[in-house]
Amino acid sequence: xxxxxxxxxxxxxxxxxxxxxxxxxxxxxxxxxxxxxxxxxxxxxxxxxxxxxxxxxxxxxxxxxxxxxxxxxxxxxxxxxxxxxxxxxxxxxxxxxxxxxxxxxxxxxxxxxxxxxxxxxxxxxxxxxxxxxxxxxxxxxxxxxxxxxxxxxxxxxxxxxxxxxxxxxxxxxxxxxxxxxxxxxxxxxxxxxxxxxxxxxxxxxxxxxxxxxxxxxxxxxxxxxxxxxxxxxxxxxxxxxxxxxxxxxxxxxxxxxxxxxxxxxxxxxxxxxxxxxxxxxxxxxxxxxxxxxxxxxxxxxxxxxxxxxxxxxxxxxxxxxxxxxxxxxxxxxxxxxxxxxxxxxxxxxxxxxxxxxxxxxxxxxxxxxxxxxxxxxxxxxxxxxxxxxxxxxxxxxxxxxxxxxxxxxxxxxxxxxxxxxxxxxxxxxxxxxxxxxxxxxxxxxxxxxxxxxxxxxxxxxxxxxxxxxxxxxxxxxxxxxxxxxxxxxxxxxxxxxxxxxxxxxxxx
Amino acid sequence: xxxxxxxxxxxxxxxxxxxxxxxxxxxxxxxxxxxxxxxxxxxxxxxxxxxxxxxxxxxxxxxxxxxxxxxxxxxxxxxxxxxxxxxxxxxxxxxxxxxxxxxxxxxxxxxxxxxxxxxxxxxxxxxxxxxxxxxxxxxxxxxxxxxxxxxxxxxxxxxxxxxxxxxxxxxxxxxxxxxxxxxxxxxxxxxxxxxxxxxxxxxxxxxxxxxxxxxxxxxxxxxxxxxxxxxxxxxxxxxxxxxxxxxxxxxxxxxxxxxxxxxxxxxxxxxxxxxxxxxxxxxxxxxxxxxxxxxxxxxxxxxxxxxxxxxxxxxxxxxxxxxxxxxxxxxxxxxxxxxxxxxxxxxxxxxxxxxxxxxxxxxxxxxxxxxxxxxxxxxxxxxxxxxxxxxxxxxxxxxxxxxxxxxxxxxxxxxxxxxxxxxxxxxxxxxxxxxxxxxxxxxx
Numbered sequence: 001x002x003x004x005x006x007x008x009x010x011x012x013x014x015x016x017x018x019x020x021x022x023x024x025x026x027x028x029x030x031x032x033x034x035x036x037x038x039x040x041x042x043x044x045x046x047x048x049x050x051x052x053x054x055x056x057x058x059x060x061x062x063x064x065x066x067x068x069x070x071x072x073x074x075x076x077x078x079x080x081x082x083x084x085x086x087x088x089x090x091x092x093x094x095x096x097x098x099x100x101x102x103x104x105x106x107x108x109x110x111x112x113x114x115x116x117x118x119x120x121x122x123x124x125x126x127x128x129x130x131x132x133x134x135x136x137x138x139x140x141x142x143x144x145x146x147x148x149x150x151x152x153x154x155x156x157x158x159x160x161x162x163x164x165x166x167x168x169x170x171x172x173x174x175x176x177x178x179x180x181x182x183x184x185x186x187x188x189x190x191x192x193x194x195x196x197x198x199x200x201x202x203x204x205x206x207x208x209x210x211x212x213x214x215x216x217x218x219x220x221x222x223x224x225x226x227x228x229x230x231x232x233x234x235x236x237x238x239x240x241x242x243x244x245x246x247x248x249x250x251x252x253x254x255x256x257x258x259x260x261x262x263x264x265x266x267x268x269x270x271x272x273x274x275x276x277x278x279x280x281x282x283x284x285x286x287x288x289x290x291x292x293x294x295x296x297x298x299x300x301x302x303x304x305x306x307x308x309x310x311x312x313x314x315x316x317x318x319x320x321x322x323x324x325x326x327x328x329x330x331x332x333x334x335x336x337x338x339x340x341x342x343x344x345x346x347x348x349x350x351x352x353x354x355x356x357x358x359x360x361x362x363x364x365x366x367x368x369x370x371x372x373x374x375x376x377x378x379x380x381x382x383x384x385x386x387x388x389x390x391x392x393x394x395x396x397x398x399x400x401x402x403x404x405x406x407x408x409x410x411x412x413x414x415x416x417x418x419x420x421x422x423x424x425x426x427x428x429x430x431x432x433x434x435x436x437x438x439x440x441x442x443x444x445x446x447x448x449x450x451x452x453x454x455x456x457x458x459x460x461x462x463x464x465x466x467x468x469x470x471x472x473x474x475x476x477x478x479x480x481x482x483x484x485x486x487x488x489x490x491x492x493x494x495x496x497x498x499x500x501x502x503x504x505x506x507x508x
Numbered sequence: 509x510x511x512x513x514x515x516x517x518x519x520x521x522x523x524x525x526x527x528x529x530x531x532x533x534x535x536x537x538x539x540x541x542x543x544x545x546x547x548x549x550x551x552x553x554x555x556x557x558x559x560x561x562x563x564x565x566x567x568x569x570x571x572x573x574x575x576x577x578x579x580x581x582x583x584x585x586x587x588x589x590x591x592x593x594x595x596x597x598x599x600x601x602x603x604x605x606x607x608x609x610x611x612x613x614x615x616x617x618x619x620x621x622x623x624x625x626x627x628x629x630x631x632x633x634x635x636x637x638x639x640x641x642x643x644x645x646x647x648x649x650x651x652x653x654x655x656x657x658x659x660x661x662x663x664x665x666x667x668x669x670x671x672x673x674x675x676x677x678x679x680x681x682x683x684x685x686x687x688x689x690x691x692x693x694x695x696x697x698x699x700x701x702x703x704x705x706x707x708x709x710x711x712x713x714x715x716x717x718x719x720x721x722x723x724x725x726x727x728x729x730x731x732x733x734x735x736x737x738x739x740x741x742x743x744x745x746x747x748x749x750x751x752x753x754x755x756x757x758x759x760x761x762x763x764x765x766x767x768x769x770x771x772x773x774x775x776x777x778x779x780x781x782x783x784x785x786x787x788x789x790x791x792x793x794x795x796x797x798x799x800x801x802x803x804x805x806x807x808x809x810x811x812x813x814x815x816x817x818x819x820x821x822x823x824x825x826x827x828x829x830x831x832x833x834x835x836x837x838x839x840x841x842x843x844x845x846x847x848x849x850x851x852x853x854x855x856x857x858x859x860x861x862x863x864x865x866x867x868x869x870x871x872x873x874x875x876x877x878x879x880x881x882x883x884x885x886x887x888x889x890x891x892x893x894x895x896x897x898x899x900x901x902x903x904x905x906x907x908x909x910x911x912x913x914x915x916x917x918x919x920x921x922x923x924x925x926x927x928x929x930x931x932x933x934x935x936x937x938x939x940x941x942x943x944x945x946x947x948x949x950x951x952x
Contacts, residue, residue, distance in 0.1 A: 082593075085763070086763060088598045088600065089596065089597040089598040090570075090597065090598075090600075091569070091570040091571050091572055091593060091594065091597040091603075091845070092571055092572070092590075092593030092594075092596060092597060093571075093572045093573065093574075093593070093845065094571075094572070094573040094574075094586065094589035094590060094593060095573060095574045095575065095843055096573075096574070096575040096576070096577060096582060096585075096586060097559075097574075097575070097576050097843070098576060098577055099576065108545070108548060108550065109548065109549045109550065109551070109552075110550065110551045110552075111551075111552050111553075112551065112552070112553040112554075113553070113554045113555065114555050115556075116556075116557065116558060116559075116576045116577065117577075129554050132552065133549060133551075133552050165592065165593065165596055166596065169596055187764055188763050188764060188765060190763075224763075224764070224765055224886065226764060230887070231764075231765070231767070231886050231887055232886070232887065233765060233886045233887075272891070272914070274733050274912060274914060274948050274949070274950030275733040275950045275951065275952070276950075276951075276952055302651075305545060305649075305651060305652070306649060307649050307650075307651050307686050309693070385555060385557075387551065387553065421881065423880075424879060426695055428651060428686055428693060428695045429693050429694060429695055431893075431909075431910070433879035433880050433892070433893040435880055435881055435891065452887065452889050452891075453884060453887070453889055453891060454891045454912075454914065455879075455880045455891040455892055455893050455912050455914070457879070457893035457910055457911075457912060458910070459910070502893075502910060502911065502912055502950055502951070503912070503950060504880075504891040504892065504893060504912025504913065504914045504950050505891070505912075505914055505948070505950060506889070506890075506891065506914035506915050506916065506948045507948065508733060508734065508735060508948060
């Protein structure tokens, strides 16, 4: 069983993200979308000779032994990482990754092969390897590919290709200084800047041909406080599909000060209580709880297998009336925004649960076929090395009518969760766990003492039935979601109250 | 392609491009994944990988770049990028490459036959495993069975005259099933990983374990919030002790970001706890003759009879701390810089039988699964979600789900009062059953 998780950041492979104050950059996306097509990698993309005629040949080879559907996914990714630790530049990292994956679907079977060399011979060979799975099936016929229209939801003002490395370094320096200036008890900072440009070509036996280029920025500030007795490692992140102008919208200093604030505030943390209690979750990245607890079980792969926690519940009441949950891959410039998914299906705003009633699942091409349901634009993959599977994009609890202050004031006793580190869910049983990074006791309707990282556990069906207050302050935070492969997402929610969650404190 | 020659050529290219010192880490490999659902092939995936990472130095400044396109023009451009980055970074006298040219042979790291076994045999194996796991009538559904294998070869060369290479293989067989009863639903999984195909456990053994993991948790009873003994069943120790591995990371210790930073040489745990990291174990899934920087690996005592004996280091952290590298430079692959990580970790077996530990427990929780992050390496706090069995008067009474356990690392480690003799040494983190005398349990 694959556990789906959003994890804390291991030292080098960042896996989790959150930030506050998501700002929409609203504009006519398709008009402003003007990126240089030069990849700067020393090689052009697509390489010469990889044209639509060749892709038609490769798709025909893929379906030669049979099969219902075939697709080609060609990717080029140029990435940069700069790490500053203990106020010293540890060195930069630059990477080029290129390859193509070829898939054949025959009934419920999938054959997949990929190549890192983008040559005619290697593509045809990969198509042949992928085609073996369809041995014996009726011979498939594909449509010739032609350029397909898709809306873009990503605008860029300052393309990453035009940014000098020194400008990137300045961002890290500014954050480092701001975090250390916040308080003398900030003893160490670790700052990570990542950017990438992912170019995709998708060609399918249904005749779709798409090419686009998505920039992604990802900025993480960690600040560690130490007062001689206690230590706390705090973290704050910022991420958009955007050009370098992201740092004008939210300054590196703001990100750094938010991290430093958490580090200092949590120094006085006391042991958390243990047992079942009411939890108020602050707006923003806390939405990752429903991302895990509800979102993953609504991904259609486990539903198609007949094992998912929400199997057979379509159209039924599964949550409280005040609970509406949406997955939307079209929010301008958001980290989870995709234009079209990695199978070429347009991104969409999909209502998953509306006023407590289950409205739909998130599908990829395969699960949509198996369930005879529409494609929702959720077929995503980490890279050409992976098969697309149903994944979330920007997933959130829709805002409600309650005033956030009233929600807190009407909760006599419990835990106020300001930020979560991350967690995981078993998508079959719906059992989830989360670790709080910043949390406080609620006493007499007020946020009081900070408490040390406690685990929250529960089951998805219980938690969405036990949400009894939904605020009007919807906000988002970005993260990396893991499900055997990683995907960039955002999770969002207004302030919500959940009755009766089991809190794993160390105090009775 | 002759990757040995290519590695050497690329090293020369780094130096010609202007690096004062350089390291080339080249990795090639292939993988096969077979997924079976309801006796049908769900997915077959085949892939080959080749990529290279460059660490280049100008003075003490370091830059890193990687690419998976080994053509002349792309590698040249990629090396130039690393050099450009190096010039921007802060000089650091601890940025050094190893000059240890010694090599060692570890038997049993690669099964040359694995590729000769027919794919159909491997499909059959996974299909049989799924059938075996579904044999028990309490098991209602399959979430799928899988067979995976991989072979890889690593070449590392640096300008101090190191050139080393080694081949590895691994294969694994796993299954996940669902047990249902009324509205209850439970999943159970089991998998087996080995270097040698011929040494995989039989489908019937793996299948029976997966099935049991699913059905034995049916009909759980909620317990009260209380303090009681907690027994970590064999292999669950990893979920608790994983944080210790991060806390002994020499770099984190230097940064002050470890709850063990001032504890070297002191008693941090019960004398029953001995924790070992072994990089040279024959047939070890995580064994390697050299680490991610080319330093020979070894067997390191981390905790011996409760005393913290050693932190773990790569070259950079070791130089900074004034010690020698412990051969613990880890690499996520050609695309990542050397970090610090462990090889095969195990808790040394004690004397108690598992049954004796249960029988000696008046009131406690036998933990079968732990979720969460384990001990926090910075603060030493621990909190996790668990499922398992409730024990009273030395007997297992009923399954328990949806409870939490929590505590502080030093208190938990020092409260270990029984150590079992049953670790599965084939795992890359092997832990016997052990008991913590008392912990906070959160329930109703």
